[in-house]
Amino acid sequence: MSVTLNEAQAHRSWRAIKRRKSRQIKIGNVLVGGDAPISVQSMTNTLTSDAKATIEQIRVMVDAGADIVRCSCPDEASTAAMKEIVREAGVPVVADIHFHYKRAIEAAEAGAACLRINPGNIGSDDRVKEVIKAAKDHGCAIRIGVNAGSLEQHLLEKYGEPCPDAMVASAMYHAKILEDNDFTNFKISVKASDVALTIAAYRALAAACDYPLHLGITEAGGLRTGTVKSAVGLGMLLSEGIGDTLRVSLSAGVDEEVKVGYEILKSLGLRSRGVTIISCPTCARRNYDVIKTVEALEKRVAHITTPMTVSVIGCIVNGVGEAMHTDIGFTGGGKGTHQVYIGGVADHRFHGEGEAIVDHLAELIEKKAAELEAMKKAS
Numbered sequence: 001m002s003v004t005l006n007e008a009q010a011h012r013s014w015r016a017i018k019r020r021k022s023r024q025i026k027i028g029n030v031l032v033g034g035d036a037p038i039s040v041q042s043m044t045n046t047l048t049s050d051a052k053a054t055i056e057q058i059r060v061m062v063d064a065g066a067d068i069v070r071c072s073c074p075d076e077a078s079t080a081a082m083k084e085i086v087r088e089a090g091v092p093v094v095a096d097i098h099f100h101y102k103r104a105i106e107a108a109e110a111g112a113a114c115l116r117i118n119p120g121n122i123g124s125d126d127r128v129k130e131v132i133k134a135a136k137d138h139g140c141a142i143r144i145g146v147n148a149g150s151l152e153q154h155l156l157e158k159y160g161e162p163c164p165d166a167m168v169a170s171a172m173y174h175a176k177i178l179e180d181n182d183f184t185n186f187k188i189s190v191k192a193s194d195v196a197l198t199i200a201a202y203r204a205l206a207a208a209c210d211y212p213l214h215l216g217i218t219e220a221g222g223l224r225t226g227t228v229k230s231a232v233g234l235g236m237l238l239s240e241g242i243g244d245t246l247r248v249s250l251s252a253g254v255d256e257e258v259k260v261g262y263e264i265l266k267s268l269g270l271r272s273r274g275v276t277i278i279s280c281p282t283c284a285r286r287n288y289d290v291i292k293t294v295e296a297l298e299k300r301v302a303h304i305t306t307p308m309t310v311s312v313i314g315c316i317v318n319g320v321g322e323a324m325h326t327d328i329g330f331t332g333g334g335k336g337t338h339q340v341y342i343g344g345v346a347d348h349r350f351h352g353e354g355e356a357i358v359d360h361l362a363e364l365i366e367k368k369a370a371e372l373e374a375m376k377k378a379s
């Protein structure tokens with residue numbers, strides 16, 4: 001078998017998402033837009049001026065799969081630390097700037113791959129030109145980041161409240177400033193904490209331009225609320241082909257943001273990474289403790305990045321059907337005798353309970369990952 005079952009399924013026509021045709025830009029060595037994979041981003045919450053702490057946090061993000069990371073640069077001490085951060089990050093670093101044009105120039109000089117800055121908020125034309133020159137000189141992209149909570153006063157007066165039209169007008173206002181300065185190496189976001197507003201704004205923006213779009217539901221909340229809001233909002237947009245890169249905003253660990261971002265993309269077949277466990281909620285028919293098994297197994301295989309699917313199902317009602325479409329299947333059987341499937345085919349029976357099931361599955365998953373990696377290298 002040259003591809004995993006999950007990869008084979010990804011090619012079904014009913015699954016294919018037709019992505020919006022966006023122009024492609026480069027954030028460091030990561031392509032964003034066009035047919036590039038949808039990249040996953042996160043943002044540090046350390047003091048950027050503390051390079052050591054920031055680099056440590058970036059490592060956590062990168063281990064979780066972050067393609068791009070962002071650091072706030074509110075002061076000169078932060079941009080001074082950026083040089084070391086950029087050097088050690090291992091992925092492109094975006095400098096988050098608000099208003100201070102000098103911080104933008106310093107960040108570009110320090111090697112930031114992208115500036116998150118709205119040119120209309122920098123001040124005079126001369127300042128705008130200086131920032132754009134620094135971005136051009138240092139191969140730095142820009143993200144225009146429109147947020148429903150901080151729209152320009154003249155747009156609030158015109159539209160009366162934050163609304164999709166006002167957000168798109170703001171985005172296009174900033175975009176025009178960059179275009180007028182012969183700068184098109186930028187992407188745009190139009191985020192709101194309200195899911196419906198975010199969706200409507202991105203849909204309108206997607207229709208109004210071909211710039212790559214950075215998706216996000218801003219201030220989405222804690223782990224559960226933020227995950228659900230992001231999954232609904234970003235999921236709807238991504239399923240319509242809108243979105244070239246994303247950040248899930250959570251009041252939770254930075255690695256959680258990355259993991260949730262991947263799960264959203266994986267659920268739509270837009271990216272693949274690591275072990276995807278398909279498990280049932282269990283009921284009176286279960287033949288072993290599925291919930292505890294899945295909890296333990298998720299932790300045991302969290303380090304594996306090879307894409308594969310594993311079904312962990314309590315009984316034959318759904319166990320056989322799910323096992324047919326996963327790389328490894330485990331279906332509970334009576335009297336502690338469970339059926340194991342490999343590549344959709346019944347392979348062997350396993351006798352055991354509790355930790356023994358976790359150990360057995362972890363072993364099978366490690367073996368499968370090694371096989372898949374070897375096949376990838378050989379091809």
Ligand code: SF4
Pocket residue numbers: 280281282283284285286287313314315316317318319
């Ligand atoms: Fe219950 Fe079996 Fe369905 Fe799991 S697969 S929920 S154990 S009937």
